[in-house]
Amino acid sequence: MHPPKIRFTGLLAALLALAMVAVSCGGSDDDGGTGATGGGGAQTTEARLSATLNASGATFPKPFYEVVIAGYQKEQPGVTVNYNGTGSGAGRQALQDGVVDFAGSDGLVNAADVAKYKGELLYVPTVAAPITVSYNLGDVRDLTLDADTIARIFQRQIRKWDDPAIAALNSGVRLPSTDITVARRSDGSGTTENFSKYLVAAAPDTWTLRSGSTVEWPGDTQAGNGNQGVAQIVKSTAGAIGYVDLSDAKASGLQFAKVRNKADRAVVPSVDGATAAMAGAQVNADLSYNPLNADGADAYPITAPTWILVYKNQTDKAKGEAIKSFLRYLLDDGQKLAEDVDYAPLPKSLQEKAVAQLNNIAVPVA
């Protein structure tokens, strides 16, 4: 492992890292021993590899990557994979700077930024997960919302739970006249990005805040740090509503709403709903795809995708082979681990395309 290059941007990063060190308190583990001696007796079908892979990026798929890394460690004890949840933007920047071997990203690379990378990039879709619209409304256990209503609630145009717009979607449900409290993220987030992208796509006439990792929320919304922070606000505030990823919503024991999809069916956020959304999405040649507001009767419409970004032309033989081997594991055995941590595995067709994508990674012979 060569020491990281120190450059002007490095100095800058150090300065800002001071400000951020407490946020990303994960910290990078010291990757001293590359385990060249191997050791252990795990028999694998693949050749024994030895490398240390450093990666950083999206926090949203991190719990999934962690179980995959733990599983992969058993297959290839000589390969150490470090995944640092710094956020998609920081992960892409790190890949641009060449300080990581691959990056996790919830979003695609802007056309304007493509030239800043050190070579051609490949997208490897890994997993997806539903974003729930969670709420705290006492004994109201069954709530249905549609994109238009969600947009108006989060823009503070609907301020009470017994608003006619909500009542129209929930005939037979007794809605209290409680004030609505909107909970949203205080930090920039891929979850916010996907949630706002969904509203742009599904409620274009109503949603005016556009999409992004942070949007211009009304001043009287409540901000929480991370999915847990939003979940905590929803849990502790009667009448609160917020967008939280499925695993955190479940962990906090929140109620979540059914959301009407493009086929006008109310779908509960679930792993199956997310896989159906991926299956209904149009997949492009570079394996970018958009499962938000996807077609399909069972598709849960607020389904967030995520990718691993990797350079097509690898420069280091050991690392290149380790990356291919790790990603192959992630797309094969790793997919079976997804549901345990509330992520949706790729549908068969997309999974096959993703495995085929790995063959495009070129590793130097020597």
Add this chain to the structure above:
Amino acid sequence: MTLTTRPPSPARPGALASPGRAGLSDRSFRSLTLGCGLLVLVILGLITISTTQEAWPAFTHDGLRFFTSDRWAPSADAFGSLPFVYGTVVTAVIALVIAVPISVGMALFLSDVAPRRLRRPVSSLVDLLAAVPSVVYGLWGVIVLAPWLAGIYGRVSDVTSPVPVLSNLFEGPSSGRSLFTAGLILALMVTPIITSISREVFDTVPTTAKEAAYALGSTRWEMIRAAVFPHSRAGVVGGVMLGLGRAMGETIAAALVIGSSPQISARLFGSGDSMAAVIANEFGEAGGLHRAALIGLGVELFAITILVNLIARHVVGRAGVRS
């Protein structure tokens, strides 16, 4: 941080014995310290250059609006830093308004009122407050303090609602995550700094001056007013300025409790945002112009901090002349 006052050590008799060697060592010591001093300037210069360079796209994109606009909307490529400057200043002012009287009182207690055997343990405890990591203050603030304060804020806004100006400042409803909560947490964080500097300064007041005041028949408070305050004004102002710098630059505690709404509002119980907090919150997912704008905020905070320090230096200088 501890400042220990030590009586000036008597010069060792042999130290000045051989003038030639002393000259050489003086010269090398001089260049060594000069190098250290210059290193600071070089580092500051490099930081300024590289951050300004990275922030340049945002400065050229928004021009002067970067500094004058109150609209921060990364999704619409609009980057106005004013709400963050406002939040930074308001929270720092709240922090100082609360922390300065408490700190000065605590320092006076420790230097002039407390029984001698109590002084050391209490001042160690105060210093210990400064050693608590800011994320601990932040988490405590958001999990324990903010929900509790929300109830108190509610009562305060009910009581003040008929009063013209106060009703605007203390208007509800509040979630507890607000400018005022951030100010309170910051006050807690700067108190140990101001206290320990003030205490050191009060300790340097000559006993003769104090006894002179007593001899003239002063009470203890009159003695403090006549002898302690005039002598230590500059030092206390310096301590306050250090505290102000800490309050303005504090990141993670503010990020957790301030509410993260970039808005300029007189409502102290409403949410706001500060410069350091928004950088911490949004940097991870930022790209392109957004990233440049966040770095631009860093440059602006850097400039404001330098400005505050220069003003402080000026104030201390003037106060020093007067006393």
